[in-house]
Amino acid sequence: GLHIKENRKGQMLFKLTSDIDPNNLFNLTSIGLKIGETAGNKIPVIDGLDNITYDQLKNLGSASASTGAVALIHVPGVTPEAKTLQDAFQNDNPDEIIELEMKDLKEMREKYSTEWQLPPKNISIGCPQLSKEETINVIKKLEGKKILENYNFWICTNKVVKDFILNSEYKKILESSGAKLSTICPTYIPPPKPTTTNSAKSCFYSPATYRNMDECIRIATEGWKSE
Template sequence: MVHLTNYEKQMLDGQMGKFKQKAMQFIVRYAEVLGAEELCEVSRATLFIGAQHYLDCYAEDTDYKKIFSEFYLCSNEIVEFDKVSSCCKTQTCAACCDLKEYERTHLSREFHERNRRYLEITKEIGVKIVDSCTPYYVGWVPMMGEHFVTTESSNVVISNTIFGACGNSDGVEAAVCAAITGRIPKWGMHVKENRYATCVFTLDFEVKTQMEWDLLGFTLGRLLPKHEVPVIVNGLKDAEINRMRQLCASLSVTSAAEICHIVGLTPEAQTLEMALGGKKSEHEIRVTKKDMEESLSMLCDKGSGKIDYVSIGCPHISLDEIYEIALYVEGKKLPEGVELQIWTDYATKEMATVNGYTKLIEDTGAALLTGSCPIVMREDSHRHATAMVMFGAKQAFGIRHQTKVPVYYGEVFRCIDAAYNGRWEESK
């Protein structure tokens, strides 16, 4: 049985309106399934909503109120819109398309307009339109111990790992209902005892470049036993947020890990003993260069060849990275028929535009795009491609479920070189 506070009981009884009542009914059912005995207060949320492709089961002219009631609130009754919780800072996660561009991403105007209509309603209920899978770049930064929900897998790992905040990989319906009620079942990463490391990773090598951090996350996820919590004890050099972003994103691809302790770096792992909670580890795994090479072989097809579709920015990249790319490509020109898409959020793009970086990039024929990525936009955005180049690992791995053309993966500037050469060259 789930123990509710008086405030939560009032919400469940409908005293705060049908909108919150239906959402609370979902949260209570969710808690019962999980075996959670109580709820915890959620103060931050990111939501994967809009005209997302998981809604393709609905006809295009279906009223959004019906969609919202059935899909997010799991209600057969059509519920009038109200506001999300005033105690929960809520914004949109990755979007199904760029806010302004649709022709450059090969999507229809009708789809773009449908997404815009859905987001207008989303704004009215109190959700801020940010369209970012890296919300920490634009102010969404949970404090240590703060409870959050997010529908972005990499953000789950980042927020638990770096910020010491508390959240799980909840589904989109649970996240929406949590944002409406300000509550989520107290289980998983919301409980301190579940956050301690159980699997110790030792590296046989040093990890320096961003690509190596990216590959390491993918590799750790492959090697991590199910239901275990990883801690890395050595080998990581030049740690910073962009490298951590790649490690956390790729770890979430090959495992269900929601936190990754790093001894001496992350807040809950100042020592190995602290990370383990004073207990003995369940597993000890040594990671070798061969393990990393096996990961690379899963992400990058063999051989060389012509390419016509390059995407950088999974997860969305920072202003500093856009600056570096702008300087690198200045004065170059893309070959005819080759696309280079660079993905960020629209707030960061606006800063890039103010600083002149957008112009430097787009003068070459490339596109600085916002909010989405090829995986989220799905097949319509890239079915014309004959060979692809992707950074990072999450994108290079995930896109393979949507295409049969060659997919290459490598360090960021090597991917960019491939775009301007119109060709991928295999490493010697």
């Protein structure tokens, strides 16, 4: 198992082309979908994510564990066992080198997004559950905005974060916007559907429209515009 050092050696090297913004969460979750599909149960090493945060890595890993059976990811310079690219492969060579382009990410978005013909009734942010920082970020984006009538806007986090928000200055913004907090991941959204989400994981397991977070907020506050 993965408790043995030799079994933790990277097997596949994924490189990102310059047309991919590595700081964009929508790109990162789409990268996760592609890596899961490609790697299966092998251990991927992703080069070019020097500035990735813990929360971003969490979201990428969640997507790769949905489309594949990825249990471990190395990011040179970020994850603890991969201070260098050589460390990630334990001074060996990768079995395969794969270059990811923006067209690959667009392909994933098209493949795993269910494009409903009707406006969404439910919009969900998060899954994996949002951290405190992520939850606050979503709530700040909702400040001064109002969720439209007949729309449900769910923010998926954990109970500790939910309790923090409901006992903080962010509660007023949350309640004023009409958004709701959920501690269930993935969010079990009640009828009626359709559903739109920024969660790559949710789109793999359920028929939801896959959009970035800002677009989800725009739809919830300004309305659906058919594309």
